[in-house]
Amino acid sequence: MRFSNNWRLWLALKYVFSRKRERFTGIIAVIAVLGVALSVGALTVVNAVITGFKEAVAEKILSLNPHITITFWEEGLTPKIKTLVEKEIPKDQLLSLQETSSIQGLIIARSHPIGIVLKASNLDMLAKEKGFKVFYVEKDSLISVKEQKIIPVVVGKKLRDRLGLGVGEVLNFMSAQGMFTPFGFMPKILDLKVVGWFETGVYDFDLNLVFAPSETFFSYLTPTNRSLEIKLKDPFKSGIYKDRLLSSLGFGVQILDWQEWNRNLFAALKMEKLGLFVVLSLMIAVSLFTIIAAMIMLVSEKKMDIAILRALGASSKDVMILFFYSGFLFAFIGVLLGLVLGGSLCLVLSKYPVVKLPSDVYPVEYMPVSLKFFDLLVIVLVSLLISLLACLYPAKKASEVMPAEVLRHG
Numbered sequence: 097m098r099f100s101n102n103w104r105l106w107l108a109l110k111y112v113f114s115r116k117r118e119r120f121t122g123i124i125a126v127i128a129v130l131g132v133a134l135s136v137g138a139l140t141v142v143n144a145v146i147t148g149f150k151e152a153v154a155e156k157i158l159s160l161n162p163h164i165t166i167t168f169w170e171e172g173l174t175p176k177i178k179t180l181v182e183k184e185i186p187k188d189q190l191l192s193l194q195e196t197s198s199i200q201g202l203i204i205a206r207s208h209p210i211g212i213v214l215k216a217s218n219l220d221m222l223a224k225e226k227g228f229k230v231f232y233v234e235k236d237s238l239i240s241v242k243e244q245k246i247i248p249v250v251v252g253k254k255l256r257d258r259l260g261l262g263v264g265e266v267l268n269f270m271s272a273q274g275m276f277t278p279f280g281f282m283p284k285i286l287d288l289k290v291v292g293w294f295e296t297g298v299y300d301f302d303l304n305l306v307f308a309p310s311e312t313f314f315s316y317l318t319p320t321n322r323s324l325e326i327k328l329k330d331p332f333k334s335g336i337y338k339d340r341l342l343s344s345l346g347f348g349v350q351i352l353d354w355q356e357w358n359r360n361l362f363a364a365l366k367m368e369k370l371g372l373f374v375v376l377s378l379m380i381a382v383s384l385f386t387i388i389a390a391m392i393m394l395v396s397e398k399k400m401d402i403a404i405l406r407a408l409g410a411s412s413k414d415v416m417i418l419f420f421y422s423g424f425l426f427a428f429i430g431v432l433l434g435l436v437l438g439g440s441l442c443l444v445l446s447k448y449p450v451v452k453l454p455s456d457v458y459p460v461e462y463m464p465v466s467l468k469f470f471d472l473l474v475i476v477l478v479s480l481l482i483s484l485l486a487c488l489y490p491a492k493k494a495s496e497v498m499p500a501e502v503l504r505h506g
Contacts, residue, residue: 136434159227
């Protein structure tokens, strides 16, 4: 008897979707499909959450930090370095270039000291950064401070709330700079006046970072080092321009880009994503054991069908392919349902962020979700590869059924 080329697939579909299976076999098959679906759905959601965290952290880092920092210790180098930067980096790639510096110290308010980093910055440029949820400066207070010979500062929300600060309040700042006297080291003490506040969502920034206008900062303080902070249109080209600047400037300066500062953080996120992917892939493999069990039961149930097919001229290879198709269809349905389940949950979480995160631990207020096509493709390929391997054993067992014995005892 000759068979058409698609009879095996047709019969596999009939076996998978038939309502005439034994009840117990049908229940096992449904459980197996649901197990695969839940595992694939979990893998999809976890990958989307890790990717979302990585993107959220990168956005914060790229917005709140310079893409390249050139640190030097000679004040007179500023014009020379600026000229070289403008020469090595095209104008269409250079978003901003500003001189800055920072100094550590203690602020004392209401007899409560807190360690901070006082940083010189351009307040107008900071107000335009996307990484700030809020950046408020009271213009009248900023203008009046210039006449009082005091340093105006913008403090973080956490620091403001912890000390109960308000705009216009004066703080004492004890800097790490000072002088050595016969009685020991005497730190330099300055007055700071709060003219505004900001919020980034990053706990350390909001508690320990304080901004001051560059011109006022440099007029009252003489930091040991200065920096030129560069922001690029394409932050991922920072390594290229960093190498160019290193070859031009040579020794005497330190050049770092944002990828070097945060290398450990991004490496940790990458390893976490890989680790979770492996663990959840093993969950898929475990759930596929249920499909193997369901397929073995199906083979046992369909022994008479196998014997009849063999008697009609089907080869053992045909039988193996038939049951391979059946097992793969079970797995494919599970993977498809899992993708729908995981994708739907990701879309809901991205549109309606309901999972609130503690702000003192995470740099984002709600759990970020970012579903990428490449991640989905990898999940599908890995799931189907595991499914293919899981279908081989039941198909092989089906091909080994002896039709003569089944017909004799049937």
